Amino acid sequence: xxxxxxxxxxxxxxxxxxxxxNHKRFADLCDIEKDHELAKKHRDRAEEIxxxxxxxxxxxxxxxxAFYDDGTPLGSHRNEECQIDSLxxxxxxxxxxxxxxxxxTAIHAVEEELVQxxxxxxxxxxxxxxxTEKDPGYIKGYxxxxxxxxxxxxxxxxxxxxxxxxxxxxxxxxxxxxxxxxVTHSLNLDDANRYVVEPYVVAADIYSRAPFVGHGGWTxxxxxxxWLYRLGTEAILGFRMLGDNFTIDPSIPDxxxxxxxxxxxxxxxxxxDVQNPDHVEKGVVEIRLDGExxxxxxxxxxxxxxxHKVIVVMG
Numbered sequence: 001x002x003x004x005x006x007x008x009x010x011x012x013x014x015x016x017x018x019x020x021x022n023h024k025r026f027a028d029l030c031d032i033e034k035d036h037e038l039a040k041k042h043r044d045r046a047e048e049i050x051x052x053x054x055x056x057x058x059x060x061x062x063x064x065x066a067f068y069d070d071g072t073p074l075g076s077h078r079n080e081e082c083q084i085d086s087l088x089x090x091x092x093x094x095x096x097x098x099x100x101x102x103x104x105t106a107i108h109a110v111e112e113e114l115v116q117x118x119x120x121x122x123x124x125x126x127x128x129x130x131x132t133e134k135d136p137g138y139i140k141g142y143x144x145x146x147x148x149x150x151x152x153x154x155x156x157x158x159x160x161x162x163x164x165x166x167x168x169x170x171x172x173x174x175x176x177x178x179x180x181x182x183v184t185h186s187l188n189l190d191d192a193n194r195y196v197v198e199p200y201v202v203a204a205d206i207y208s209r210a211p212f213v214g215h216g217g218w219t220x221x222x223x224x225x226x227w228l229y230r231l232g233t234e235a236i237l238g239f240r241m242l243g244d245n246f247t248i249d250p251s252i253p254d255x256x257x258x259x260x261x262x263x264x265x266x267x268x269x270x271x272x273d274v275q276n277p278d279h280v281e282k283g284v285v286e287i288r289l290d291g292e293x294x295x296x297x298x299x300x301x302x303x304x305x306x307x308h309k310v311i312v313v314m315g
């Protein structure tokens with residue numbers, strides 16, 4: 001969308017969320033370096049950005065995508081094309097910048113408007129650019145429903161599912177993760193012929209308009225493959241590294257009794273047993289390492305060439 005703010009006055013709402021997150025993280029780095037004055041400046045600026053976005057970019061049921069140079073909104077219910085874009089919705093949640101009630105309203109709008117279960121894809125936005133008088137730029141060079149122009153842009157789709165896990169919506173997250181898994185697009189010959197591309201790699205994009213609905217786009221080069229792996233391991237199964245420790249904080253379907261995984265680091269193995277006796281989607285009440293309860297739920301990265309038993313109890 002390189003022409004939305006071509007004269008230097010347009011604004012991107014999703015990049016505002018991204019800038020908000022970066023200011024917060026730089027503040028943390030400044031604290032580590034004992035520069036608390038600079039840390040405060042970053043946090044103050046982050047709050048200014050968050051307040052501005054929430055004041056001007058909420059569009060009744062979701063966040064706008066951007067403003068053109070003349071102030072015309074993009075990603076609004078008032079637009080005939082690109083009425084809703086997933087990026088500002090997911091990043092309002094991933095950054096924690098949206099008020100709680102807006103988080104659920106925004107992600108519900110993504111579910112209603114952008115998740116296409118029958119076609120097994122999650123659109124970047126709808127409807128595609130085609131005849132709009134406003135020129136958003138490069139993106140409009142693609143036909144409607146192709147690549148970023150209203151198809152599934154897999155990076156963004158993954159972030160939308162990750163946002164579900166942040167809200168504790170494990171059942172929805174897992175169901176939508178399956179939409180993104182390339183294996184599920186070629187489980188029979190008809191599906192494989194529709195998907196066209198390799199089912200063992202992640203496609204950067206999937207088309208959403210006839211006669212190419214469900215066709216995969218570019219494969220092999222996309223960074224979304226790494227993001228999809230992280231979505232499965234970190235966001236859904238909940239495995240997260242934290243300095244010299246790791247923790248397990250899943251967001252899973254409530255019908256799951258639990259799951260097992262093994263984490264190997266150098267010569268040390270951690271055999272992890274996640275138990276879900278209360279059948280919840282999110283929430284860990286206890287973590288034990290070799291029988292000992294860890295009050296902070298942080299599992300130390302032991303390096304003793306041994307096997308260790310980790311029990312995680314959800315509830």
